[in-house]
Amino acid sequence: MPEELFNSTIAELSGLLDRGALSSVELMKAVIARTKAVDGRVRAFNSYDEEDAMAQARASDARRAKAKGSGSGAASRLEGIPVGIKDVISVAGQPLTASSRILEGFVSPYDATVTRKLKAAGAICWGRLNLDEFAMGSSTENSAFATTSNPWDLERVPGGSSGGSAAALAAGEAVATLGSDTGGSIRQPAALCSVVGLKPSYGRVSRYGLIAFASSLDQIGPFARSVEDAATVLGAIAGHDPRDSTSLRQEVPDYNRGVSDLAKSGRRWKLGIPREYFGEGLDPEVGAAVQAAIGEYRRMGCEVREVSLPHTKYAIGAYYIIATAECSSNLARFDGVRYGHRSKDAKDAIDLYFKTRAEGFGPEVKRRIILGTYVLSSGYYDAYYLRAQKVRTLIRRDFLDAYRDVDVIVTPTSPTPAFRKGEKAADPLAMYLNDIYTIGVNLAGLPGMSLPCGFTAGGLPIGLQLIGQPFKETELLAVASAYEQRTEWHLRRPRL
Amino acid sequence: MNYEAVIGLEVHVQLKTRSKMFTRVAAGFGLPENTLTDPVVLALPGTLPVMNKGALDKIIKAGLLLGCEIAAVCKWDRKNYFYPDSPKNYQISQYDQPLCRGGCVEIELPGPARNVMGEHKRIALTRIHLEEDVGKLNHVEGASLVDFNRAGTPLMEIVSEPVIRSADEAFAYLTALKTVMIYGGISDCDMEKGQLRCDANISIRPAGTAGLGTKVELKNLNSISFVRDGIAQEIRRQTAVALSGGTIEQETRDYDGQTGLSQSLRSKEMAHDYRYFPDPDLMPVEVDEAWKSAIRATCPELPFDKQRRFMEQYGVPYTITSVLVPDRGLSDFFEETARLCGKPQAAGNWIANDLLRELGAAKIELSQSKVGPAHVAGLVRLVDGGVILSNAAKEVFVDMFRTGEAPEAVVERKGLKAETNLDELERWCAEAIASNPKSVADYKGGKESALNAFKGPVMRAAKGKADPKRVDEMLRRLLAR
Numbered sequence: 001m002p003e004e005l006f007n008s009t010i011a012e013l014s015g016l017l018d019r020g021a022l023s024s025v026e027l028m029k030a031v032i033a034r035t036k037a038v039d040g041r042v043r044a045f046n047s048y049d050e051e052d053a054m055a056q057a058r059a060s061d062a063r064r065a066k067a068k069g070s071g072s073g074a075a076s077r078l079e080g081i082p083v084g085i086k087d088v089i090s091v092a093g094q095p096l097t098a099s100s101r102i103l104e105g106f107v108s109p110y111d112a113t114v115t116r117k118l119k120a121a122g123a124i125c126w127g128r129l130n131l132d133e134f135a136m137g138s139s140t141e142n143s144a145f146a147t148t149s150n151p152w153d154l155e156r157v158p159g160g161s162s163g164g165s166a167a168a169l170a171a172g173e174a175v176a177t178l179g180s181d182t183g184g185s186i187r188q189p190a191a192l193c194s195v196v197g198l199k200p201s202y203g204r205v206s207r208y209g210l211i212a213f214a215s216s217l218d219q220i221g222p223f224a225r226s227v228e229d230a231a232t233v234l235g236a237i238a239g240h241d242p243r244d245s246t247s248l249r250q251e252v253p254d255y256n257r258g259v260s261d262l263a264k265s266g267r268r269w270k271l272g273i274p275r276e277y278f279g280e281g282l283d284p285e286v287g288a289a290v291q292a293a294i295g296e297y298r299r300m301g302c303e304v305r306e307v308s309l310p311h312t313k314y315a316i317g318a319y320y321i322i323a324t325a326e327c328s329s330n331l332a333r334f335d336g337v338r339y340g341h342r343s344k345d346a347k348d349a350i351d352l353y354f355k356t357r358a359e360g361f362g363p364e365v366k367r368r369i370i371l372g373t374y375v376l377s378s379g380y381y382d383a384y385y386l387r388a389q390k391v392r393t394l395i396r397r398d399f400l401d402a403y404r405d406v407d408v409i410v411t412p413t414s415p416t417p418a419f420r421k422g423e424k425a426a427d428p429l430a431m432y433l434n435d436i437y438t439i440g441v442n443l444a445g446l447p448g449m450s451l452p453c454g455f456t457a458g459g460l461p462i463g464l465q466l467i468g469q470p471f472k473e474t475e476l477l478a479v480a481s482a483y484e485q486r487t488e489w490h491l492r493r494p495r496l
Numbered sequence: 497m498n499y500e501a502v503i504g505l506e507v508h509v510q511l512k513t514r515s516k517m518f519t520r521v522a523a524g525f526g527l528p529e530n531t532l533t534d535p536v537v538l539a540l541p542g543t544l545p546v547m548n549k550g551a552l553d554k555i556i557k558a559g560l561l562l563g564c565e566i567a568a569v570c571k572w573d574r575k576n577y578f579y580p581d582s583p584k585n586y587q588i589s590q591y592d593q594p595l596c597r598g599g600c601v602e603i604e605l606p607g608p609a610r611n612v613m614g615e616h617k618r619i620a621l622t623r624i625h626l627e628e629d630v631g632k633l634n635h636v637e638g639a640s641l642v643d644f645n646r647a648g649t650p651l652m653e654i655v656s657e658p659v660i661r662s663a664d665e666a667f668a669y670l671t672a673l674k675t676v677m678i679y680g681g682i683s684d685c686d687m688e689k690g691q692l693r694c695d696a697n698i699s700i701r702p703a704g705t706a707g708l709g710t711k712v713e714l715k716n717l718n719s720i721s722f723v724r725d726g727i728a729q730e731i732r733r734q735t736a737v738a739l740s741g742g743t744i745e746q747e748t749r750d751y752d753g754q755t756g757l758s759q760s761l762r763s764k765e766m767a768h769d770y771r772y773f774p775d776p777d778l779m780p781v782e783v784d785e786a787w788k789s790a791i792r793a794t795c796p797e798l799p800f801d802k803q804r805r806f807m808e809q810y811g812v813p814y815t816i817t818s819v820l821v822p823d824r825g826l827s828d829f830f831e832e833t834a835r836l837c838g839k840p841q842a843a844g845n846w847i848a849n850d851l852l853r854e855l856g857a858a859k860i861e862l863s864q865s866k867v868g869p870a871h872v873a874g875l876v877r878l879v880d881g882g883v884i885l886s887n888a889a890k891e892v893f894v895d896m897f898r899t900g901e902a903p904e905a906v907v908e909r910k911g912l913k914a915e916t917n918l919d920e921l922e923r924w925c926a927e928a929i930a931s932n933p934k935s936v937a938d939y940k941g942g943k944e945s946a947l948n949a950f951k952g953p954v955m956r957a958a959k960g961k962a963d964p965k966r967v968d969e970m971l972r973r974l975l976a977r
Contacts (some may be wrong), residue, residue: 029865090542103541110535112542209542215776245546245779326776329574332585333539337642349640375577376771385773 006034006172007493014077017064024064024080027175027301028057028124031082035127035173038496040156043146044168046087047095048127053082057345060393063122077232080285084174086165087128088135089220090209091115094125098211099143100133102334102341102360113244114178114220114237118374119394121236130164133362135185135213135333137161138434141425142364149421150162150193151494152461156418159189161426162223166193169223177223182213183319184414184438186221187450188369191413191463194452194492196480198230202445203248205234205349206241214323214331215246215315217442223412226490227451227481231255234473250471259481269479271297272307272406283416289454289462290412296412296486307402307409311394312440316432319439321375321388327365328372332358339415367428396444403469408479411437412451437465447473451480452489454494461489498703499738501731502711503666503696504622504658505723507673510629510691511554511650517628518545518588525689529643537648539583544777547572547596551650554682554830555595555626556783556791558652561680561798564599564624569782572775578769580642591772594625595783600799601656601676601829603668610866611815616800619669620657627651627910634892641909646690651848652683658697660707664727670694672719679824687719694723699744700734705872709734715746726751730758754878802827810840826852826864829869836873846872846893854897866900867893874905885963888912914961918970924957925950925970939975 005013005027010496016022032050039045060080067075089112096108115125132142140148140163146161150156151171158167162179166189168179179186189265190197199221210220224232235256240249273294278287298304315401336342336356344357361369374386402409414434424430441448446467453464464483468476484490516523519536536543552570559566573591600618607614631647633640654673655835660666674685674692685692694717699709714730717723729751733742749758797805803821806812812820820830830847835841850870855865875896879889884907895906907913928950938946947968954967 043872066661082924097539099543106541108540108542183666211541212544212777243546244544246544246777325773327577329586329771332576332578333541333583335578335580335582335585336536338583339540350578353578373771378769378771381771381773 002171003029004493006175007225008175009225010077010081010175010232011226013081013421014075014079017080018075022062024057024060024124025054027080028082028126031172031174034171035168038151038171039173041149041496042151042167042171042173043148044084044129044158044164044171044173046097046099046128046130046143046145046164046198047064048137049094052094053124053126055105057082059123059165059218060124075228076121078118078236080124081122081175082124082126083118083233084127084129084165084168084177085115085125086131086162086177088131088180088209088211089178091116091125091128095128095190096211097128098134099140099145100334100362100365101130102142102356103339106340106343110209113241115208117239118178118235123236127168128264129168129177129179131185132161132163133365134211134327135161135180135218136327136364136368138188138431139419139421139424140164141421142362144207144362145387147421149494150291150418152194153418153461155329156460157192159192159414161185161189161412161420162197163189165223166190166195166197166291169193169195169225170494172493173423176225176229178220178233178237180213180218181221181438182211182323183442184435187438187448187465188414188434188443189225190450192461194416194461194463194489194494195223195225196230196449196490198229198234198449198473198477199441199447200234200473201447201468202237202442203246203444203462204238204250204447204471204473206237206239206244206247208241208243209331211376213328214326215330217319219442226475227259227484228256230449231259233476238473254453255474255477256263260477262474262478263481264459267478268318269297269302269482270406270410271302271304271479272402273304274307274309274312274402274411275410276309276312277411281415281433281436282412284474285461286412286415286417290410290464293453293464293483293487294360295336296483300482300486304410305406307406309395309398309402309440311391311398314391315395315440315443316436318391319435319443319466320371320432322392322443324368324372325376325385328369328376331361331365331369338362346353353423364428364435392443395440399440399444399446399467406425407469407475409467411465411467413437417456417460417462443465447476448477449480451484452492453483453487457491497739499700499735500679500703501661501727502699502708503660503662503727504657504700505666505669506549506653506657506695506697507656507670508693509558509654509677509685510585511551511652512681512683513550513650515548515550515553516648516900517548517551517626517650521648523649524645525691527645529641529736530645530815532645533647537583537644545588545775545975546865547778548650551626552595552612552781552783554650554680555652555789556680556788557680557795558654558677558966559596559599559624560788560795561676562596562599562601562624564596564620564621564782566788567593567595567597568784569594569780569935571780572778573772574775575627578770579630580640581647583631583644585628587627588775588778589627590625594623596624597622597749600835601626601673602798603665603670603672603687604800606664611813613814613818617665619665620659622655622657623627623655624652626821626933627653658699663724666696667720667724670723672799674720675822678795679799689691693718696727696730698727698734700731700738701889710744710746712744712746712825714751715748716753722751722753725753725756726792733758767856776866781925785817796824799824806844810834810844812840812844816844816848818914819852820844821839822863829862832869833872833876837876839876842876843872846876850890851897854894858897867897871896871900871903878907878963879901882914882963883907884912885914885961887910887963888914888961912961914963921954921958921962921966921970924954924962925967925974928953929971929974947975
């Protein structure tokens with residue numbers, strides 16, 4: 001049995017559970033103990049329900065015992081595995097806050113589809129993980145409750161918006177976690193915390209039960225300690241959902257088997273390096289680590305060629321128009337009428353809206369609602385929203401053109417390693433530029449992932465972004481796995 | 497100066513679907529507050545809409561019945577505005593690509609008399625689109641309570657061109673539209689339940705000119721009569737303003753059916769910017785030819801087409817068809833009866849007069865009636881064959897309406913068969929003549945009405961079961977000897 005259960009992978013732990021060398025109750029206890037030991041410093045969780053988690057663990061052990069007795073086949077890989085959930089994804093009977101005052105105290109009465117699927121696979125839904133309020137931000141500093149710390153350097157941010165999900169995993173407070181990614185919110189914190197983060201193709205995973213930030217960009221995805229684990233979680237949560245008409249009717253392959261089949265086939269991958277992603281603003285240490293990773297791919301026989309994504313420079317502008325427009329409408333429901341915070345001294349309905357929303361939303365959320373309201377206003381719609389949608393089409397076309405020559409595109413995930421808390425908090429534009437390499441993937445609806453590819457001299461993690469073709473997650477995971485097999489960056493753990 | 501009115505109507509029709517527009521919870525009316533809700537209706541965080549295909553079927557059917565052009569793609573937009581009855585604070589609707597464009601509603605204006613058909617006109621439609629209904633605010637002392645039972649019910653908005661010219665035309669338009677909707681099974685159009693709601697845009701202009709005056713939107717027209725009265729009042733109000741040299745303000749006015757007056761709700765300056773944009777939660781849905789033809793196959797004959805056919809094919813008069821046709825069930829009942837008995841005019845009379853009278857007296861629907869087309873057809877055959885007489889037939893009808901027995905059985909049970917023994921009839925007639933020589937003399941002297949003096953005694957002798965026509969013939973024959 002590994003010394004640190006809480007730092008093990010799903011693959012390792014499910015093996016132990018299968019052999020009866022470990023019970024889910026023991027595992028859950030270890031994770032709870034670790035959380036209690038470190039979360040005062042990391043502050044990855046908004047809340048956790050110890051009793052509920054233990055009950056789930058006992059139920060899992062009972063299922064396993066029953067299955068053994070009846071001689072039925074092997075358990076799901078996620079049976080008994082504690083999976084942390086970003087506090088923007090609904091878990092029945094648990095708080096759902098989006099790290100916002102406006103939802104403080106709200107308990108969701110229903111399960112998100114991904115939650116339902118995780119439970120069906122036997123996983124333990126563990127805790128509510130911190131984020132930038134309504135997933136708007138790149139550092140978790142926009143959380144109304146607390147800023148999560150980067151386990152590799154507690155003075156620094158873990159990235160965002162799924163900072164809690166990345167930090168909890170890096171700190172050993174869960175075995176895998178779920179996040180959501182609208183413009184890089186899984187991949188960037190994964191890079192900054194040295195874990196694997198995967199944003200699936202738009203439509204691969206149901207959004208039902210995910211509090212919408214920007215509906216046409218949001219996707220739920222896993223954080224994991226290995227590519228294999230990420231594939232396992234993706235397989236459990238992916239698939240068409242009749243409750244989400246943007247989820248596609250497409251078979252969910254067995255990703256782990258697909259990856260190992262591809263590895264055995266000895267396929268020679270063609271990788272594209274977009275020249276627009278290696279320009280000004282890229283930290284030299286990050287650039288060097290990514291170049292080294294590309295060198296590693298060359299050494300394993302991959303064909304590497306430069307590609308061009310000419311409309312990259314318009315991505316941030318288009319993104320902030322589309323995302324804010326959608327959020328201005330999506331967040332209209334938080335009005336104090338039916339649930340959540342309600343201002344105490346409102347005179348009438350209009351006053352109720354003004355006061356509730358003024359008290360409930362933080363400054364970044366207000367900034368984006370105002371921006372989005374503006375770009376949708378009569379007389380501005382064509383110039384902003386419509387044009388941004390056209391840019392979006394061009395950006396998707398850039399990628400699809402590139403994929404005529406390459407299988408996967410390789411870039412840095414984030415232009416810099418983790419920055420200090422407060423360093424960019426006063427400068428929204430500098431913060432927005434943090435997502436410069438990740439946003440295009442959301443605009444184009446592609447699958448993208450970040451995996452550990454090195455550390456700065458100061459010991460801060462660096463992430464490598466791989467961008468795949470629509471619904472070709474298996475190929476993407478296979479390319480990631482090939483790198484992971486030859487490197488050991490993913491095995492390092494922060495000292496806490 | 498004379499003024500004429502220019503009126504356009506926006507009619508909201510709730511679709512008759514089992515579940516709501518974007519979720520599976522049931523649609524309905526009259527249930528305890530907030531029982532027809534689920535996480536989607538209440539817009540709980542994280543919920544998503546999924547389109548009810550049944551609602552799309554219904555709007556396509558409405559469009560086909562009204563001759564609209566059906567869009568190839570059903571696209572959804574968000575209409576953003578804050579109001580406590582709107583759970584998401586945006587309404588899912590269709591903005592720049594309504595599902596139906598064009599088409600028209602055929603109307604009948606009041607005729608010169610009740611039994612004379614009025615002029616027919618076609619009122620052109622601009623568009624029909626689909627959206628979701630909102631909840632309802634109940635104002636109690638010191639607070640407003642929201643009931644979301646209605647929220648999310650499929651709602652169709654039918655917008656007419658500004659081509660309606662009078663309150664009577666508006667009335668006729670709504671009546672005709674309602675009939676088509678009910679015919680197609682699209683909506684029950686019960687205005688008391690809010691299943692059909694109407695707003696009117698009204699302006700006036702000097703008679704015979706082509707421009708458009710400043711329009712006033714009139715809301716809260718809660719019954720078809722209120723629509724007529726409210727529009728008539730608004731035309732009078734605008735005309736009075738214009739004649740006194742005033743200006744008509746662009747505004748929204750609230751009509752009060754009790755007082756027959758309206759008052760200003762808001763002026764143009766407070767118009768909304770709805771910030772429409774395509775709903776990213778809903779994929780556009782392709783409406784292909786196969787789908788349209790499948791629905792076309794379920795489209796019933798339009799009411800006015802049916803009326804024209806009844807008049808031509810069956811020779812049934814306008815007065816009868818205008819009773820039968822507005823009710824699709826009654827029309828079907830009639831056609832079946834006519835087919836069974838081969839006497840459409842008699843069938844029409846029985847249904848339009850006796851059946852409707854009995855249904856009304858019993859306060860039941862046609863579907864609950866024990867009398868079916870076979871009953872009425874049987875009765876028509878009995879009368880036509882001279883088996884029973886018409887006043888006996890009335891009695892049979894009332895009886896079979898109550899008991900549901902076949903007319904032949906009722907006749908048998910009550911002994912209502914007409915007297916057909918000619919020898920007996922001749923004897924009664926001869927006796928009547930013999931006992932009244934004065935009337936014989938009068939009749940032979942040319943006083944035709946003297947004949948009636950014999951009929952009473954004959955009918956008494958026959959206990960009412962003699963056919964007056966035969967009695968008349970027999971008397972004349974005997975007197976001519």
